[in-house]
Amino acid sequence: MTAIDPTAHLTDEQIEELGRELDAIRDEVIASRGEKDAAYIRKVISVQRKLELTSRGILLFSLFPPAWIIGTAGLSVAKIMDNMEIGHNILHGQWDWMRDPKIHSTTWEWDHVSPADQWKHSHNELHHTYTNVIGKDNDLGYGIMRVDEDQKWHPMYLAQPLWNFINACFFEYGIAAYDLELGKNLHKRRRKNPEFVARAKAVGRKIRKQVLKDYVIHPLLSGPSFLTTLAATFTANLIRNLWSHSVIMCGHFPEGVQTFERRSIRGETRGQWYLRQMMGSANISGSKAMHFMTGNLSHQIEHHLFPDLPSNRYAEVAVKVRALFEKYELDYVTGPLPKQVFSAWHKVFRLSLPNKKPKVKTPDRDKELVAA
Amino acid sequence: MTSAALRSRAWKLLELVTTPLLPSDYLDLVSPLRAGADLRGRIEAVHRETDDAATIVIRPGKGWRGHVAGQYIRIGIDVDGVRLWRAYSVTSPTSRADGRITITVKAIPDGKVSNHLVRKAKPGTVIQLDQATGEFVLPAAKPAKVLYLTAGSGITPVMGMLRDTKFADVVMVHSAPRKEDVIFRNDLHDLVADKALTLVELHTDTDGMLDIAELEKLVPDWAERETWACGPTGLLDAAEEHWAKHGVAERLHMERFRPTVVVAGEGGEVTFGKTGKTVEADGATPLLNIGEEAGVLMPSGCRMGICFGCVTPLKSGAVRDLRTGEITEASDSPTAHVLVQTCVSAAAGPCELER
Numbered sequence: 001m002t003a004i005d006p007t008a009h010l011t012d013e014q015i016e017e018l019g020r021e022l023d024a025i026r027d028e029v030i031a032s033r034g035e036k037d038a039a040y041i042r043k044v045i046s047v048q049r050k051l052e053l054t055s056r057g058i059l060l061f062s063l064f065p066p067a068w069i070i071g072t073a074g075l076s077v078a079k080i081m082d083n084m085e086i087g088h089n090i091l092h093g094q095w096d097w098m099r100d101p102k103i104h105s106t107t108w109e110w111d112h113v114s115p116a117d118q119w120k121h122s123h124n125e126l127h128h129t130y131t132n133v134i135g136k137d138n139d140l141g142y143g144i145m146r147v148d149e150d151q152k153w154h155p156m157y158l159a160q161p162l163w164n165f166i167n168a169c170f171f172e173y174g175i176a177a178y179d180l181e182l183g184k185n186l187h188k189r190r191r192k193n194p195e196f197v198a199r200a201k202a203v204g205r206k207i208r209k210q211v212l213k214d215y216v217i218h219p220l221l222s223g224p225s226f227l228t229t230l231a232a233t234f235t236a237n238l239i240r241n242l243w244s245h246s247v248i249m250c251g252h253f254p255e256g257v258q259t260f261e262r263r264s265i266r267g268e269t270r271g272q273w274y275l276r277q278m279m280g281s282a283n284i285s286g287s288k289a290m291h292f293m294t295g296n297l298s299h300q301i302e303h304h305l306f307p308d309l310p311s312n313r314y315a316e317v318a319v320k321v322r323a324l325f326e327k328y329e330l331d332y333v334t335g336p337l338p339k340q341v342f343s344a345w346h347k348v349f350r351l352s353l354p355n356k357k358p359k360v361k362t363p364d365r366d367k368e369l370v371a372a
Numbered sequence: 373m374t375s376a377a378l379r380s381r382a383w384k385l386l387e388l389v390t391t392p393l394l395p396s397d398y399l400d401l402v403s404p405l406r407a408g409a410d411l412r413g414r415i416e417a418v419h420r421e422t423d424d425a426a427t428i429v430i431r432p433g434k435g436w437r438g439h440v441a442g443q444y445i446r447i448g449i450d451v452d453g454v455r456l457w458r459a460y461s462v463t464s465p466t467s468r469a470d471g472r473i474t475i476t477v478k479a480i481p482d483g484k485v486s487n488h489l490v491r492k493a494k495p496g497t498v499i500q501l502d503q504a505t506g507e508f509v510l511p512a513a514k515p516a517k518v519l520y521l522t523a524g525s526g527i528t529p530v531m532g533m534l535r536d537t538k539f540a541d542v543v544m545v546h547s548a549p550r551k552e553d554v555i556f557r558n559d560l561h562d563l564v565a566d567k568a569l570t571l572v573e574l575h576t577d578t579d580g581m582l583d584i585a586e587l588e589k590l591v592p593d594w595a596e597r598e599t600w601a602c603g604p605t606g607l608l609d610a611a612e613e614h615w616a617k618h619g620v621a622e623r624l625h626m627e628r629f630r631p632t633v634v635v636a637g638e639g640g641e642v643t644f645g646k647t648g649k650t651v652e653a654d655g656a657t658p659l660l661n662i663g664e665e666a667g668v669l670m671p672s673g674c675r676m677g678i679c680f681g682c683v684t685p686l687k688s689g690a691v692r693d694l695r696t697g698e699i700t701e702a703s704d705s706p707t708a709h710v711l712v713q714t715c716v717s718a719a720a721g722p723c724e725l726e727r
Contacts, residue, residue, distance in 0.1 A: 030696070034453045035452050038450060046401055049398055049401055050401070056389075093679075096683070096711065097453075097454060098450070099454055099703075099708075099711075102397075104711070105680045105683070106711065110392060120679070121673075124678070124680065125679045125681050128678060129673075129676070129679065209392070210392075212391075213388060213391050307678050308677075308678055308680065
């Protein structure tokens with residue numbers, strides 16, 4: 001929590017009015033959701049599948065450098081599309097309204113080592129409900145980093161730029177470990193918990209399938225191009241990981257994004273929940289292609305306000321949401337991708353060290369809780 | 373190794389390549405009607421029958437197992453991007469040379485699917501299909517005399533029969549509001565001209581509704597005839613009573629097109645199918661809470677309608693979205709249940725959840 005509350009100027013009535021205005025924006029999209037939107041997601045899925053097949057086909061001849069370059073680029077884009085615009089958004093239930101069992105949050109599986117159902121729990125239920133609440137939202141530093149002044153410093157954090165870089169390279173594994181809550185569950189007492197064991201096995205199975213496909217079967221099918229195809233699939237996974245890590249860092253880590261205390265969300269109203277999502281997220285500005293490749297998570301603020309609206313509608317929603325930020329004199333955090341990535345990394349470096357200034361004496365939270 | 377075993381091995385290998393998707397996910401992009409795919413069909417033509425009725429020509433996928441005259445199929449079609457399932461009688465004969473099937477649809481007021489099919493459906497559209505089903509069919513042994521008693525769109529399954537099987541002595545008594553509302557009127561009169569059918573055509577706007585007691589005047593030997601009846605509930609109820617009264621109930625076969633009437637009231641009785649519990653619910657309490665209070669194992673998530681961690685198949689009835697007041701009804705299909713978010717949905721009349 002920053003020292004100055006940027007929402008202090010709003011009265012309770014204003015916050016509830018803001019909530020009603022946001023509800024109205026949501027209702028408008030839902031009322032107009034239809035054939036065009038359905039055609040959009042089907043088209044994206046179709047293009048992704050064709051791109052992936054073609055790229056993998058080209059990679060069968062990856063011994064030839066042009067084939068390697070084109071195939072790797074195509075496969076990287078296909079994997080990014082699968083995870084971002086398609087997987088993330090379908091798993092959010094954004095397309096459940098179509099009632100198509102093939103494009104539904106309960107049946108979808110993605111090209112990622114974390115099984116869809118585990119990711120849905122940690123992402124949709126925990127992160128989206130407790131966005132930026134310190135101690136509740138594990139997305140804040142993923143449990144391995146300090147990304148807010150209010151998180152207690154520990155010497156381990158000195159190396160957090162390194163942790164962050166490693167996490168970026170192997171991001172899908174980081175997510176899988178995160179969804180398993182490995183940090184918590186590897187404790188002796190929890191390790192044998194049958195529920196955890198079952199989930200860990202499911203992750204193991206998913207990893208085996210993914211690795212077999214990308215690093216064994218596809219290279220084997222390439223015959224003499226075995227090694228070059230192996231290098232290509234590894235590169236495509238690396239590019240996908242670095243890209244999604246960057247996009248996701250930009251969602252909540254850049255400077256200007258607010259964090260919240262546990263007690264601040266008790267008895268939270270709809271309006272207050274909306275306000276927390278508005279202040280706890282940051283956008284990325286850029287071209288249509290950039291928005292698409294981020295799975296429209298460049299509209300992170302809009303996504304957090306309305307996580308279940310179809311992603312192709314966030315751009316139009318953003319115009320109305322931004323107008324509300326202005327009306328209520330709130331800071332809409334946004335910027336081009338390089339700027340936001342730099343800002344997030346800057347924070348990772350800055351907070352690897354203890355807070356510079358002696359911290360303004362804030363009341364001891366735990367004590368206050370007891371008193372309350 | 374047999375070729376079947378080889379194929380299954382090759383398929384398994386293919387699955388290793390396409391994971392997490394299935395080979396069929398890719399094949400569906402280019403060949404949705406192939407053998408082995410989920411059963412689908414492609415609309416090839418839409419022929420107007422009357423102002424508010426049309427015949428849809430469908431090329432079924434390779435998995436289509438055929439139908440018996442009089443049966444119906446369920447189709448799943450995307451209307452405004454939402455997949456909706458409805459049942460329609462097959463109106464084409466089983467012997468149709470090109471393997472196509474037809475359904476004939478009458479647009480009913482506020483009918484989302486029927487209006488879409490009659491007015492907006494386009495050739496080329498791929499739809500979902502279920503195999504044909506229904507007991508309203510002709511028997512294997514041909515009866516000597518047949519009566520078809522129909523009204524309105526109730527003519528559709530009977531047209532499937534008329535086109536399929538020729539009988540020596542067939543009478544049809546058909547009612548429709550006006551001459552121009554009679555679906556298949558030209559086909560019927562062609563059959564009459566060929567002496568393949570005796571037709572009694574009633575226009576209820578001018579003739580009044582058929583009084584079943586008057587049937588004897590129209591078809592004196594009605595009680596000797598094996599009868600197939602299809603039409604509005606009023607006609608069928610009257611026929612049932614009439615045939616029973618004359619002790620010939622076994623000669624009457626009926627098909628009811630009962631549109632599931634959903635009572636979207638203020639709450640209702642909620643049944644949890646798997647757990648076998650039934651509880652009263654008001655119209656304001658989320659079904660998630662209702663289930664939990666009854667000791668049913670309900671999946672749950674954010675409890676505010678955003679995470680979809682709680683979605684549950686709605687097997688019958690209707691629920692109201694507490695946020696929008698919007699009513700969601702159970703689908704017609706026994707396999708493709710509508711999924712509802714229990715944390716923001718309340719009972720809107722009696723309903724059943726698969727938990």
